[in-house]
Amino acid sequence: MSGLAVEETLELWASSLRDVKSRMRVLFTQERVAASAGQFLDGLLGDERRKTGWMRAEAAGDKGPWRQQAILGRVPWDADALRDIVRDYALETLADPDAVLVIDETGFLKQGHASCGVARQYTGSAGKITNCQIGVFAAYVSRHGHAFIDRALYLPKAWADDPERRRKTHVPQETGFATKPALARAMIERALATEMPFSWVAADSVYGVGDIEMALRRAGKGYVLGVSAKHAFNSWDKPYAVAGTARDIAANLPPEAWQRLSAGTGTKGERLHDWAYIELADLNAADYNAALSGTWTRGLLIRRNIADGELAFFSTWCAQGTSMEALARVEGHRWAIEDSFETAKNELGLDHNETRSWHGWHRHVSLVMLAFAMMATIRHHANTAPPPKTMRNPCLRP
Template sequence: MERNRMTGGASVEETLSLTVEGLRAVKEKIRPLFGQDRVAVSAEHYLETLLGNLPRKTGWQRAEAAGDEGPWRQQALLGRTQWDADGLRDIVRDHVQITLGDEDAVLVIDETGFLKKGKASCGVGRQYTGSAGKITNCQVGVFAAYVSSRGHAFVDRALYLPKAWTSDPVRLSAASVPADVTFATKPSLARQMIERGLQAGLPFEWVAADSVYGVGEIEMSLRHAAKGYVLGVAGSHWFNSWGLGERPVAGEARDIARDAPEEDWVSLSAGHGTKGDRQYDWLWCPLAELEGADYTPADNRTWIRGLLVRRNPADGDLAYFTVWCPSGTTPEKLVQVEGTRWRIEEGFRTAKNEFGLDHNETRSWHGWHRHVSLVMLAYALMAGVRAQANDRSPKKRPANPYQV
């Protein structure tokens, strides 16, 4: 979603006009959150600096861009004033629904790391993060991104607190963690995000996630909500067939993939990436046919439980996914859903490089959620502008290039 590629069918002037109009509209939406005008103005300045071209969006740089003598107002906005970051999250979600909403959308769950020094920042600890590709001192945030045919943006977030934090009341108090916050696994945080989206009426038909989230409570929650999923699992995950397929299947995912005839594999694109189409070999194994009414009384559809396997043709590397989909869903559709997971990775990269997602200098629970929610708003605003710009028909150029 790089902003230098966001003009779509609109001219640069039209895109700038859409941006100004969109910024004015979201300012009006968020103003009631802050109570006092001076706090609302600080939030508006904060949002403007996130949308600016500062190479780093640290407190001092944001303050300078906002015309302040120092970062104190911005620090107060994130840590000392009273306003509800969850209220802002809900405004972001509603804005995404209005600008990007699509009944066939995919909700993608993933996490990203925020590298930190010291031990005071809320949730910090030595833990694995894919951002660094190793165990390191960091915070980890779990995110939900909304991916539709119109674009993609973040709609929810949660800071993961390791047990070393939730078992230490003194540490929790020092970081201003609310008293009702207890330990929650990353899948549990993801399930809560999915349920918030459902309760808010966010339109989506699928959920996609990697193997951190692929087994257990998320699966059952989605079945009861009559939503399809393509969720990563480990190669050791056990699958067995039940009345479907020419050959009975029972075993670990990696063994099923190994024993599958080569003619069962098909080459399909999982979407267009920075290096072209993401072309992989895919194995689709429908395993069982179940009635939706067994999970949701009003659902009269038949659902298929199955195993999807992705193979990299370059090195043979395999990835495995547990699938729940309406009967008649094609392998091409399942591959498309799985391919949406790359959108959230693109989102993390853009949010960090362009909107300062990882430039939060506060240490508190509130500071993290407020900063991240403001970044989500900036991202959602520009995603909506891009969708509107893409809707505009490009103006025809005159046949004579010198004709006005």
């Protein structure tokens, strides 16, 4: 945070913390409960490496973790209302018409089988099938910064169909089985309903085909969505005709089809890859929504790793004339949510939830999202603050 002096940064931190606590005060009917929620947030933002109930309680000066646990358990309050507060708060600072909504998931490693949604399932967090919960998240990524704005716990079918496990973990009666793409689509629809400014959606191959594509076309939003190497593509009315799987199309591309482009700046500088882009068809936006106009292009974007030649494939939808460089940049925005998961776990205790219930998971995660959004807001304001004024020497003439 280079734009402010230390004293100004500390004041910005303090005022931001007061602000977010004030915003979530409306969720609680009693002042003492609101104070406990504020202390919970303090604990998430504290220096403790593990954000357990005991450690948060010690930081708050409590004799035990019971007040901290009550915030996640027996005290009645609406985690979805907090989610909406987080979204609105983040957008006050991060909103931009060219923003990208990034969808991804992360794993929460667990012991035992009692925590809501836990099962042996694959998670990229561990790179294998293991005992864990899976959370699907939406992050808002713009030139001003990035923050989580939505989340949902994935409930495997074995859990959704088991009345006893649902009862013990307080799964809402109206909550049934939903695939990860279905959870993602619900998040996109919530984002669209709020009319938040964004132009793109990016996601990996779990979310790359089906209803999400159609929903975004109807909404007039561009996308760069991962697909498998076996996904079939066909072109029509284009000079460069292709038909077949993404892998086969990539194998037949001439060397001049590839360009080395940056997907954005990472912690180690520009993230360079080799890219190829094939326009498949030009379509009228009005075919999907009568309120829209203009020509949009369906395409196939291919990324090749410079070091090992590994390929990744993306289905794209964009306004006619959009460059490959722009599409590569949109895909590169997915890095922001991966960075967010790492930061939220390492610094804010995203995966330190000790409750077993459905509402406990959503409450804990929503509080972490609020802490993360506050940090993103502070970072933006600190980095964009004007430089301090310097005293002019009165002995010098103008």
